[in-house]
Amino acid sequence: MPIAGAVDPVPVPRTLAPRPDGLKDLVGLPRAAIADLLAEAGLADAKQAKMRSRQIWSWIYNRGVTDFAGMSDLSKPLREALADHFVVGRPEVVEAHVSIDGTRKWLLRSGGEEYEMVFIPDADRGTLCVSSQVGCTLNCRFCLTGTMKLVRNLTASEIVGQVMLARDSLGEWPSQPEGRLLTNIVMMGMGEPLYNFENVRDALKIVMDGDGLALSKRRITLSTSGVVPMMERAGAEIGVNLAVSLHAVTKEIRDEIVPLNKKYGIDELLKACADYPGANNARRITFEYVMLKDKNDSDEDAHELVRLLKRYDLPAKVNLIPFNPWPGALYETSTPERVQRFSDIVFRGGISAPVRRPRGRDIMAACGQLKSSSEKMSRAELDRRAAEKEASW
Numbered sequence: 001m002p003i004a005g006a007v008d009p010v011p012v013p014r015t016l017a018p019r020p021d022g023l024k025d026l027v028g029l030p031r032a033a034i035a036d037l038l039a040e041a042g043l044a045d046a047k048q049a050k051m052r053s054r055q056i057w058s059w060i061y062n063r064g065v066t067d068f069a070g071m072s073d074l075s076k077p078l079r080e081a082l083a084d085h086f087v088v089g090r091p092e093v094v095e096a097h098v099s100i101d102g103t104r105k106w107l108l109r110s111g112g113e114e115y116e117m118v119f120i121p122d123a124d125r126g127t128l129c130v131s132s133q134v135g136c137t138l139n140c141r142f143c144l145t146g147t148m149k150l151v152r153n154l155t156a157s158e159i160v161g162q163v164m165l166a167r168d169s170l171g172e173w174p175s176q177p178e179g180r181l182l183t184n185i186v187m188m189g190m191g192e193p194l195y196n197f198e199n200v201r202d203a204l205k206i207v208m209d210g211d212g213l214a215l216s217k218r219r220i221t222l223s224t225s226g227v228v229p230m231m232e233r234a235g236a237e238i239g240v241n242l243a244v245s246l247h248a249v250t251k252e253i254r255d256e257i258v259p260l261n262k263k264y265g266i267d268e269l270l271k272a273c274a275d276y277p278g279a280n281n282a283r284r285i286t287f288e289y290v291m292l293k294d295k296n297d298s299d300e301d302a303h304e305l306v307r308l309l310k311r312y313d314l315p316a317k318v319n320l321i322p323f324n325p326w327p328g329a330l331y332e333t334s335t336p337e338r339v340q341r342f343s344d345i346v347f348r349g350g351i352s353a354p355v356r357r358p359r360g361r362d363i364m365a366a367c368g369q370l371k372s373s374s375e376k377m378s379r380a381e382l383d384r385r386a387a388e389k390e391a392s393w
């Protein structure tokens with residue numbers, strides 16, 4: 001049932017249960033909240049708490065320390081008292097896979113639920129693809145995550161925790177500005193980040209904090225399938241690069257591939273892109289376009305894509321993604337010749353449209369292939385679930 005308000009209601013069946021040991025995880029909390037907790041626990045007065053929170057912050061986000069005993073500039077009694085009240089947590093690693101192309105995928109668990117993150121190393125960068133939800137309320141039809149129900153939003157701690165875990169795994173502590181392997185973050189894992197806005201915002205603020213993980217906002221990209229009412233707020237309050245899952249240029253096809261289009265159509269979406277704070281020719285908006293054979297890959301589609309992006313005068317680049325198949329998928333990938341021709345037309349229209357090389361397909365880590373359980377469903381069950389989700393918006 002629709003609920004009045006600017007933001008869509010998102011069914012979130014379960015919230016994260018408190019830790020069974022009663023300890024509070026400090027990861028994902030702003031410095032001021034850490035100071036408040038120290039004061040509340042009687043571990044410091046207000047003034048000291050501020051200073052201690054800065055020291056603890058540095059140990060957590062600069063040095064990657066997870067054991068209070070290692071925080072050597074704090075007194076021993078304070079370290080022991082901290083361990084009685086708090087933890088510096090990490091998601092549990094359930095499985096880790098490495099692709100033949102070097103892509104790594106982790107199946108993670110926290111609060112009893114599982115989600116995935118992927119690290120994609122390149123010659124000049126290393127990109128971590130981070131999840132924002134367990135499952136997803138949307139059901140983009142080319143996406144395996146879309147076949148899952150939404151279990152819950154990930155907390156800021158679980159979102160930052162993915163970055164921390166990747167740093168652990170890559171041996172990137174202490175934090176250093178030069179020579180990092182993990183240089184970029186994309187919020188393109190499981191879930192729609194703008195349906196978990198506050199937690200994503202709070203997590204990315206910590207990731208961008210110059211006294212800690214210190215990733216520049218220019219190296220972070222948030223991807224949305226087009227939650228129009230939240231886009232301006234995302235630009236104003238987070239300010240990272242924007243990627244939009246466009247995938248089609250006509251109402252008919254986009255309604256099918258990205259059903260959220262029935263709610264926020266292409267024109268409304270592109271208008272919101274034109275209004276996105278901070279987008280300019282130096283920080284272009286990326287339009288993701290999955291190439292589906294005989295569905296959205298014609299010459300006419302390519303010309304229409306150019307026309308639409310120019311009509312809104314968007315500082316745009318297009319990423320063409322050959323479809324990454326999964327069992328039960330409705331689509332096939334376009335031929336390499338078709339993808340190249342599509343790319344050439346868009347380039348000739350004056351818009352950069354590189355073809356993304358599929359990464360991690362052999363470990364099901366490529367775009368649209370993330371799913372946290374191996375449940376097998378029939379076509380009828382997949383269709384039923386998709387219809388159920390659309391009815392809930």
Ligand code: SF4
Nearest residue numbers: 136140143145146191
């Ligand atoms: S593409 Fe993103 S928003 Fe769409 S179903 Fe998959 S995870 Fe959800």
